[in-house]
Amino acid sequence: MTFSVSNYLLSNNVQLGASYPVGQASTKIFAEGCEAVAKYIGASPEEVVLGPSTTQLFRNLSLSLFEYITPDSEIIVSKLDHEANIASWVQLAEWRKCTLKWWDSPDKTNPHLDCDRLRSLMTPKTRLVACTHTSNILGTINDVKAIAKTVHEVPGALLCVDAVAYAPHRAIDVKDWGVDFYSFSWYKVYGPHIASLYASKSAQKHMHTLGHFFKPTDTLENLLGLAAANYELTASVPEVCKYLQGVPWKEISKHEEKCQAILIDYLLSKPEGYQIYGEPTADRSKRVPVISFTVQGRSSREVVEAIEAKSNFGCRWGAFYSNRLVEEVCGLDPVDGIVRVSLVHYNTGKLSNPARYSIVSCTDTQNRGRDTWICRGAG
Numbered sequence: 001m002t003f004s005v006s007n008y009l010l011s012n013n014v015q016l017g018a019s020y021p022v023g024q025a026s027t028k029i030f031a032e033g034c035e036a037v038a039k040y041i042g043a044s045p046e047e048v049v050l051g052p053s054t055t056q057l058f059r060n061l062s063l064s065l066f067e068y069i070t071p072d073s074e075i076i077v078s079k080l081d082h083e084a085n086i087a088s089w090v091q092l093a094e095w096r097k098c099t100l101k102w103w104d105s106p107d108k109t110n111p112h113l114d115c116d117r118l119r120s121l122m123t124p125k126t127r128l129v130a131c132t133h134t135s136n137i138l139g140t141i142n143d144v145k146a147i148a149k150t151v152h153e154v155p156g157a158l159l160c161v162d163a164v165a166y167a168p169h170r171a172i173d174v175k176d177w178g179v180d181f182y183s184f185s186w187y188k189v190y191g192p193h194i195a196s197l198y199a200s201k202s203a204q205k206h207m208h209t210l211g212h213f214f215k216p217t218d219t220l221e222n223l224l225g226l227a228a229a230n231y232e233l234t235a236s237v238p239e240v241c242k243y244l245q246g247v248p249w250k251e252i253s254k255h256e257e258k259c260q261a262i263l264i265d266y267l268l269s270k271p272e273g274y275q276i277y278g279e280p281t282a283d284r285s286k287r288v289p290v291i292s293f294t295v296q297g298r299s300s301r302e303v304v305e306a307i308e309a310k311s312n313f314g315c316r317w318g319a320f321y322s323n324r325l326v327e328e329v330c331g332l333d334p335v336d337g338i339v340r341v342s343l344v345h346y347n348t349g350k351l352s353n354p355a356r357y358s359i360v361s362c363t364d365t366q367n368r369g370r371d372t373w374i375c376r377g378a379g
Contacts, residue, residue, distance in 0.1 A: 001191065001192065001236040001239045001240055002236075003239075004232075004235045004236040004238070004239050005192070005232045005233065005235065005236050007235075008026075008029060008231065008232040008235040008236075009232050011025075012025050012026040012029055012235075013026070013231070013232070014026050016030055016231070026231065029231075029234075029235045030229070030231055030234050030235070031045070032235075032238055033050070033229075033234035033235055033236075033237040033238060034048055034049075034050065034221065034234070036237050036238040036240075036241040037050065037196045037237060037241070039241070040172065040241045040244065040245075041172045041173070041174050041182070041196075041198055042172065042173045042174055042175045042176065043174055043175065043198050043200075044201075045219075046201070046218065046219040046220060046221075047198055047199060047200060047201060047204075047220055048196055048197065048198055048220060048221075049196065049197050049199075049220040049221045049223070049224045049225050049229070050194055050195065050196050050197075050225075050228075050229035050230075050234055050237075051194070051195055051196075051197065051224075051225070051226075051228045051229055052193075052194065052195065052228055052230070053084075053185060053195050054084050054085075054162065054164050054183045054184060054185050054195045054197075055083075055084040055087075056195070056228070057183050057195055057196075057197040057224070058084055058085055058088045058160070058162075058183060058197075059087075059088045060197075060210060060224045060226070061088070061160070061181060061197065061199070061207075061224065062088035062089060062091065062092045063092075063210060064207040064208050064209070064210055064223060064224060065092065065128070065158075065206065065207060065208075066092065066095070066096070066208060067208050068127065068206040068207070068208075069092055069093075069096045069098055069127055069128065070096065070098065070127075071096055071097045071098050072098065072125055073096065073098040073099070073125055073126075073127040073128075074098065074099040074100075074101060074122075074123060074125045074126045074127060075089050075092065075093050075098060075099070075100050075101070075126075075127065075128045075129075075130070076101045076102075076103050076118065076121050076122065076126060076128070076129045076130070077089050077090065077100065077101070077102060077103065077129075077130045077131075078102075078103045078104075078113055078130060078131035078132060079102050079103065079104040079105075079324045079325055079328060079329050080103075080104070080105065080111055080113060080131070080132055080135050080138065080322075080325050080329065081130065081131060081132045081135070081162055081322065081324075081325070082132065082135075082136050082162055082164065082165075082320070082321050082322050083321045083322065083323065083324070084162060084164070084321065085130050085131070085132060085160065085161075085162035086130070086324065089128065089130050089160075099125070101121045103117065103118055103121060103129070103131065104328070104329055105117070105329060108329065108330050108331050109275060109276070109277055109280075109330065110138075110140075110277070110278060110279060110280065111138065111140075111325075111329050111330075112140065112142075113131055113132075113142045113147065115143075115146055115147060115150045118147065118150055118151075119150055119153070122150075122151075122153070122154055122157070123154070124154060126151075126154045126157045127156065127157060127158065128157070128158050128159075128160060129147070129151045129157065129158070129159050129160070130159075130160045130161075130162075131144075131147060131159070131160075131161060131162070132161070132162045132163075132165070132166075133161050133162065133163040133165070133166035133182075134163070134165040134166035134169075134287075134288055134290070135165060135278070135290075135322065135325065136164065136165040136290060136320050136321075136322055137277060137278070137290070137292050137319075137320060137322045137325055137326065137330075137338060137340065138277055138278030138279070138287075138290070138292065138325075139165070139278045139279065139287040139288050139289065139290035139291060139292070140278050140279050140286065140287050141166070141170075141285070141286060141287060141288060144159075144161050144177050144179055145176070145177045145178060147159060148177055148178040148179050148180075149178065152178065156206075158180040158181065158203055158206065159178075159179050159180050159181070160179075160180065160181040160182075161179050161181065161182045161183070162183060162184075163182055163183065163184040164183075164184045164185050164188055165188075165288070165290055166184070166288065167184040167185075167188055167189050168188050168189050168190075168288075168344055169252070169253065169256060169288040169289070169344070169345075170249055170253065170288070171249045172184075174198050174200075179198075179200075180199065180200050180202075180203040181197065181198065181199050181200075181203060182197070182198040183195060183196065183197040183198070184196065186233075186237060186240060189240065189244060190240060190243065190244075191236065191237060191240035192230075192233035192236050192237070192240070193233065194229065194230055194233040194234065194237070197220070197224070198220075199220050199223075199224075204220060204223060207223055207224075209222065209223045210223065210224055210226060211223060211224075211225070211226065247345065252345040253284040254284065255345055256284065256288065256289045256343060256344070256345060257282050257283070257284040257289075258282075258349060259289060259343050259347055259348065259349040260282045260287075260289035260291055260343055261282035262349045263291055263341060263343075264276065264280070264281065264282045264291060265282070267291075267293055268280060272296070273295060273296050273297075274293050274294070274295055274296070275293060275294045275296070276291070276292070276293045277292045277293065277294075277330055277338055278290075278291070278292060289341075289342065289343035289344070290340065290341075290342050291340070291341045291342075291343070292338040292339065292340045292341075293338060293339055294332070294338055294339065295339070299317075299336050300317035300318070300336045300337055300338055300339045301317045301336055303317065303339050304316060304317040304339055315339060315340060315341045315342075316339075316340055317336065317337060317338065317339050317340070318335070318336070318337040318338075318340075319334045319335070319337040319338075320337070320340065326338065
């Protein structure tokens with residue numbers, strides 16, 4: 001991946017579309033990046049656009065739907081989402097003076113996106129539903145195929161899915177799921193700091209172009225791109241996809257299940273002291289290894305600082321831009337939030353020396369195999 005970036009900058013760093021050889025090479029490299037994204041998610045190149053972040057791409061998408069969302073429309077937004085897939089829709093509803101409905105859950109510690117609950121919110125005026133495939137706090141896998149089917153019970157209703165926390169852990173097939181819009185960031189899947197958005201051809205018919213008036217509107221790139229995709233990072237995406245194509249996702253999920261079981265089983269063994277948020281199980285059919293918890297009598301910041309004082313294990317505290325979920329659904333302080341441990345397929349787990357440590361040893365193969373630890377002193 002690094003070579004792809006440096007090679008582009010050293011040999012092909014010119015504007016796209018020129019007829020001279022370097023210009024042609026640059027245009028070809030960019031096109032190959034877009035094609036790699038499309039192939040990876042099961043779409044066509046005309047249905048993908050790259051940009052600086054998922055947050056920015058959703059903002060662009062919301063602007064393109066300005067005319068489709070009328071004052072008598074209804075927008076349904078999940079409270080279990082990262083703010084990236086909330087703020088744009090809240091703003092659009094405010095601008096268009098239309099109805100905004102919140103899709104939430106009564107369960108404070110293990111909230112779910114329930115299709116029956118969604119159906120109770122929908123009416124013939126529903127035009128957009130926004131939700132997450134996997135919450136970056138809860139780690140719970142939502143059935144987006146079932147959600148898409150529910151949304152499409154209303155003619156013209158569209159589904160927008162944030163997959164930033166899902167993409168590092170499972171394969172993606174947007175056509176099979178039937179989603180209308182789907183976005184994630186490539187740095188989450190071991191690539192460059194760039195994001196991609198999928199919009200089906202049928203959904204694109206409802207979008208107004210943000211591009212120049214003289215540009216065609218037959219591709220998502222022309223509709224939303226705004227020359228915002230970093231060329232050298234786009235050049236590296238095919239190499240990332242090549243790596244991901246060699247990842248046996250079924251085996252990866254089994255491996256992640258074993259790793260997350262070490263931490264989850266430990267937390268469950270201490271019911272008086274720890275509270276897990278999300279599915280309280282390591283079952284890979286229900287969750288990915290994004291594991292969040294609080295410790296009774298300790299702030300989340302205090303727990304992480306105690307871990308860092310004795311270890312270089314990488315975990316964090318806070319709300320992680322899911323402030324509405326943390327505060328309004330889970331009932332927690334939106335600043336202190338939760339302790340979050342995120343594992344991926346290059347982590348390995350083993351029970352540590354109980355005389356010295358409490359939870360898990362993780363070996364990061366991208367960090368020269370160095371062992372890191374969650375220590376007893378963490379609380």
